Amino acid sequence: MELLDSFIFISLIKAAVIFAVLMTTLAYLQWVERKVIAHVQVRPGPYRVGPHGLLQPLADVIKLLTKEDLVPPYVNKPLYLLAPFLAMTMALLSISVIPFGPQIQVGPVKTWMQMTDLNIGVLFILAASSMGVYGIALAGWASNNKYALIGGLRSSAQMISYELPMSLAIAAPLLISNTLSLRQLVETQAGGIFNWNILHGPFPQIISFIVFMIAAFAETNRVPFDLPEAENELVAGFHTEYSSMKFASFFMAEYANMITVSAMATLLFLGGWMAPWPVAWGSSLVPTVIFAIAGVTALYHGAHPARKRDKVSLPVFGVIFLIIAGVFLLPVVQSWLLPLFWFVAKTGAILFLFMWVRATLPRFRYDQLMGFTWKFLFPVAMLNLLVTSFLVAWTTK
Amino acid sequence: MDVILFLIFAVVAVVCAINVVVQTHPISSALSLVGVMGSLAVLYLLLGAEFIAAAQVIVYAGAIMVLFVFVIMLLNAGAETKKGRSYLIPGAPLLIVFLGLMAFFVQRIFPDNTMVRFGGFTGGGPKEIGTALFTTYLLPFEVTSILILVAIIGAIVLARKEIE
Amino acid sequence: MMSAVPISWFLTLSAILFALGVAGFLFRRNIITVFMSIELMLNAVNLSFVTFSYQHKEVAGHLFTFFVMVVAAAEAAVGLAIILTVFKGRSTLNIDDVNSMKN
């Protein structure tokens, strides 16, 4: 029994679970992105491997694993090998303090849906993300290739510059919640959408939310700030010289960072796993309804298939959705499934924003990038922080 | 437990520090220095200085050292050239004497009766730091902020291209 | 096994790191490396600050460390800018080539 209670054991289990889930998510996130962009651009997207290309990620993984892993000559070997490892580690590190939901009861053990809660969790994430620069910078420098070097330079400069507005934007909601622990941060936002920091008095943090998102795009080297890997200028930026699994780890690191910042945004501004309105007003039914609608739609389309194979796949999806909808009604699981649902929903929404932007916006020019953060974003964040702190001090005194 | 942690990270720190000195290539030295800082951060946590540990990683490892790496890349600095006289002759003995004296004093002045336990001191959280920073140490704080401002301006003035 | 670390170990570690920093300052010729050795010394001093802060159960040491970090940041900004200009002017990073005001 004390084995089950022992901190290390539980942590190990959690780590395993979270790692498994995360890896799958990473793989599928990329599929989702391809799908989304495809539909934005009116293409079907991956379609061949499995129904609606559902097995595409699996195929990709196999491909990347089996590819030849070549190390070009003239690279600085140790650093060249260290770089992707570093990037991946730092990306995964921050996940460990992110809470996905409240305390739950698994058999005899009561535990939190979170690896561990630091009372300086936010600082921890900042630290991890600030360390993330090294991966890219070193990759750029070590592969001894001018495009890669330029990419590395760009990314390090860009990440340093965008860290300031990001930190300032993070500081503002922290002032309102008055804690650095992510868990308490969420708990201060309980009870309805108007307690979320994005709308929370004394000063709704909409501005800092926007600033945070922009900075997040830059931090994760996503469009429109993806200069470090600008395909049409520098072949593939910092990971030009990387192949197979090393390349994949950069890739996964990028998506892991996306997830991290989306989760951060959810926790900081969107009230984490808290429902937008109380259960009394039926917030607990939302997921059921959604999945039910999804299932019904799928069945409908299955009845009128566009292509032959849909006759099979769509009804299957429909049934699965309906089952899930049912599951959400079971009071046994509701206690932990609902928060998880809300958390995932919010994070997913933000991730969708990432993809949407990628599908629509063009890329910045480098000087525009720098001028934007230093001349606009930074002052705005600073001003917002000043106003917030003033109002907080005003209202608490 | 504490001892093991301390030993691990102390060893890491020392090794990295030696690496800083012996590596001929600035990038390697820089990364080793990052290693030193990381392990120091852990030691800070051991000493109950959570905030400082975080600041150590964010500011030192995350900002300052990135700046170093950035500059090294920018100047594309190669391994250093062996020329000019070496200061090994006067330096090394002096250094050894220095270190020996230091160790001697430490052993002499700080007897082993004060032990460091994890959680032995919990005054290093953000709250305490902030309180002290904005009450007792307000003036130094302001002064340092001015200093930072001056430094930023100076850096810009120094590094910008002269526009004719 | 004893479960606590004598405070003198921390101080010794700090002394060793400091000595290594000095060594780097003395024996290296690359300006940037020398600069990094200074940072190393600063870190060593910070460690002893925090240790004393633990010994006296007093937050002042942390604040000193904090200020040292701030100063280090400022120093890095200006120092690296200077290095940049020096490199522009003389296209060398060897510290022994920078021994005269005029170039």
Place this chain on the structure above:
Amino acid sequence: MQLWLIPTLPLAGFLINGIFGRRFPKSLVTTVAISSVVLSFLWVLHTINAMGDLNTPRAEHYFTWIQSGAINIGCDFLVDRLTIVMLLVVTGIGSLIHIYSIGYMAHEHGPNFGGYYRFFAYLNLFMFFMLVLVLGASFLLLFVGWEGVGLCSYLLIGFYFDKKVATDAGNKAFIVNRIGDFGFSLAMFYIFKNFGSLDFDKVFHQAASAPEWVLTTIGLLLMVGACGKSAQIPLYVWLPDAMAGPTPVSALIHAATMVTAGVYMTARSWVIFTHAPGAMDVIAIIGIATAFMAATIGLAQNDIKKVFAYSTVSQLGYMFVGIGSGAFSAGIYHLVTHAFFKALLFLGAGSVIHALSGEQDIRNMGGLRKKIPITFWTMVCAWVAISGVPPFSGFFSKDAILLAAYGHSPAIYWIGVVTAGMTAFYVSRAMFMTFFGSYRGTAHPHESPAVMWVPLAVLAALSLVGGWLFPIPAFLKAMFPAVEGAENPMLMYISVFAGLAGIALAYLMYVLKPGMADSLAETLKAPYNLIYNKYFVDEIYSATVVRPLVGGSRIVLWKGVDAGLIDGIVNGVGARCRDVGSVLRLLQSGSIRSYATWVLFGSVALLLAMGLYGGLPR
């Protein structure tokens, strides 16, 4: 009731004119200067009105000025009856003279361009300091005003700084005053040493119980200061030269107000003097001696302003006689009336000089009675007043003083009477030579503008009726101890007769029989030359004091101490530094790492020292 407003208004005027005056048009400068002074005069009236029963002095504390150990000196203003009299004189006559100056300085231009605004700025500044002097409730504050008016006097005497005479006169005034101020400072130190404070009330409360010799010392030291400021023997020499300044300055500063500061100061510290009879006698003797000597010099002067200057000196001597004989109120009384008629005399003289466009020598005047009638008639009022003709103002005050003097010692009284006769004589002489007979000059006289003669008229009226209009002794009876004046009408008749005799003699010598004066001067050559050359006092001073000082400082201080010792040390230090540097320079290889090695070496040495002598826990 906002006493601070009284001095602050002129200060504001000074600041505005002093800073912006150069850019202001003349009219604006005039407005600022005049209005500031007039306003403060009005505020004085308001203050008096507001005080109602004047018997209770009013003190106002503004802030603690100096707080150091036992010393605690506040910025306090005090208004009692004495202050009121002084305030009225200063601001009232000050305003009149300001107005007069508009006309007199109208043609200010030439080498010292912008002199107009400069003049008024200085004048306002003087008003400020004078009012501080009068209002101050402690010796130190009084001393502030004291020094301030000294400064303004220096600035205004040297107003025409392109004339060497003027600047020299300014320096002379300043330096001579330093001697007096030195005495005053010593007095203050001594007061503080004995009474532990400089506030009037504290000091005077303890004064009665203090030992007499202490009070005598303080009194004598104070008297030294008074001698400097109020031009008494032996420090009177600066006043005649001070006439190099513009005439309104002579009228305001060197006749009406500043020079009477000494009288005010002695009267203010009457408590000390009444308990120090010795000091009183000294004052009386100095006063009468000055009065007599200055009067004799005045007999033979030909520069109209010089005449009045010496007359001022001698009148001040009278005031000190009053003070010295214990009749403080009489001294103040004479101060007031003298302010009226002497200011009038100077302004009149100014008007004459203005009319003759700069001519000051009475031998080149004459017969101006018809040409500038208003000036003439106003000056007549002053003439009769100063000559002690009843019932005009001078008569009352001089009579009061002489009576008190008789009560003190008849000898002083008799000398005073003779002096009165001489006063009447030389003033009449100046009047006759200026206004009677035939015009001997070359310039074309013209009457002064209204802005100049209106103040003259006001002052004339005051000189005529001021005596019985303002019965100062009655007004000040509450403050000062009663005087045991000998109520003897005979004495009064004698002094009046002396005055009339003086006038008659002058009429005989300069109107009926012109030339009689010169023949008389021929027959009494030796004494005439003596007084004509002012007893050679300046020459004696320069021979005994100035030259030795200059020579001494040149040989000993400059050649010896400065050039030899100090320069030697400085240069020597410099040279040694250079030598040492030339050696140490070798360390400055420019290689940072060598420096670092040295630093390391030093720290190791430090550690060793600490290990050996640091007293480590064993």
